[in-house]
Amino acid sequence: MIEFASAIAGAALLLLLTAAVLKGWLASHSLGPGSTANEEDESEPCPEEFVNRVFSRSDWEFVRGLKASGVERLFERERKRVALVWVRQTSAMVRKIMREHAQAARQSKNLEFSTEINIFAQFLMLMGVCGILSTAIQIAGPLSLGGLAHFAQRLSRRLSVLQESLQAGGPANTAEARSA
Amino acid sequence: MEIPERIVTVEEAYDDLSRRTLSRISGDLARLIYLASTRDYNTGEYRHDGLAARYRAEIASQALELAHRQIFHRIAGYPLDELVREVELYVSSSPQSREEILRVWQKLEPYRVALPVNVNVALAQLLVSNIKLALVILRQGQKPKAMVASAS
Numbered sequence: 001m002i003e004f005a006s007a008i009a010g011a012a013l014l015l016l017l018t019a020a021v022l023k024g025w026l027a028s029h030s031l032g033p034g035s036t037a038n039e040e041d042e043s044e045p046c047p048e049e050f051v052n053r054v055f056s057r058s059d060w061e062f063v064r065g066l067k068a069s070g071v072e073r074l075f076e077r078e079r080k081r082v083a084l085v086w087v088r089q090t091s092a093m094v095r096k097i098m099r100e101h102a103q104a105a106r107q108s109k110n111l112e113f114s115t116e117i118n119i120f121a122q123f124l125m126l127m128g129v130c131g132i133l134s135t136a137i138q139i140a141g142p143l144s145l146g147g148l149a150h151f152a153q154r155l156s157r158r159l160s161v162l163q164e165s166l167q168a169g170g171p172a173n174t175a176e177a178r179s180a
Numbered sequence: 181m182e183i184p185e186r187i188v189t190v191e192e193a194y195d196d197l198s199r200r201t202l203s204r205i206s207g208d209l210a211r212l213i214y215l216a217s218t219r220d221y222n223t224g225e226y227r228h229d230g231l232a233a234r235y236r237a238e239i240a241s242q243a244l245e246l247a248h249r250q251i252f253h254r255i256a257g258y259p260l261d262e263l264v265r266e267v268e269l270y271v272s273s274s275p276q277s278r279e280e281i282l283r284v285w286q287k288l289e290p291y292r293v294a295l296p297v298n299v300n301v302a303l304a305q306l307l308v309s310n311i312k313l314a315l316v317i318l319r320q321g322q323k324p325k326a327m328v329a330s331a332s
Binding site: 044045046047049050053054058059062063066068070071074075078079081082085086089 | 253257259260261298299300301302303305306309310312313316317320
């Protein structure tokens with residue numbers, strides 16, 4: 001009887017987890033409320049300080065010091081929304097880089113298998129991180145996810161630099177790709 | 181002999197704008213609103229007669245856009261407590277009633293049109309969101325500690 005209850009609880013937990021991951025994945029791909037159509041093709045990159053500001057606790061400490069529960073709730077809602085816009089933007093940017101890379105790779109005559117595998121692995125990892133971030137932000141808010149957000153930012157920047165250097169060509173760049 | 185036309189750079193016009201105009205406006209939020217007001221709603225072009233008379237209209241427009249972007253980036257990076265102080269400075273230095281401005285700003289959200297074009301979407305969302313929070317904080321009569329200390 002206890003085993004059956006445990007199995008039911010386990011299945012329910014798995015179902016909940018799957019639903020949360022799916023929700024996060026969908027949120028990181030779709031343009032939901034609060035986002036705009038130019039998240040992908042906007043011209044200006046996101047400054048590095050952005051992640052520090054949105055995912056850090058300093059503004060939260062200030063809001064908590066005000067001792068106003070209404071402001072606290074609004075802050076949590078607003079920060080969640082802004083953080084999700086950033087995740088969607090990062091995810092869209094990475095997909096765009098990969099599309100451009102795939103297009104360039106189709107026309108290239110000297111593809112290196114190891115470099116391509118490396119780029120694809122980084123792409124998959126970033127999409128995974130964006131999905132996890134999205135889910136975690138929706139569940140718990142962005143304040144304790146600074147480390148993961150910084151990791152996603154570093155990885156997306158690296159992928160962007162890698163794609164740019166591969167487009168420019170040159171043997172030094174492929175060496176960089178292998179080491180990345 | 182033909183005298184070559186002096187080459188004026190955007191930086192020169194920008195320095196002029198900063199020195200003569202922007203330095204006289206108190207607070208970055210007020211500067212942001214001022215610079216946005218020099219932009220034509222239909223064309224997106226920036227216009228400033230005085231600056232255009234000293235430089236060319238095109239150079240003046242570029243200098244205004246540069247200043248607008250720089251102020252936007254600076255203010256978007258402000259911690260929330262500093263932004264609350266900026267909003268307080270803006271509303272208290274306006275000739276209209278403080279409460280009325282706070283109420284209208286919350287309702288109409290005019291600061292949304294004060295953003296430069298093609299800036300990073302997430303950064304723009306952060307600034308809009310922080311201004312929204314600052315308005316709620318100020319309407320509830322909450323003030324950051326530094327503001328309370330300087331007032332007493």
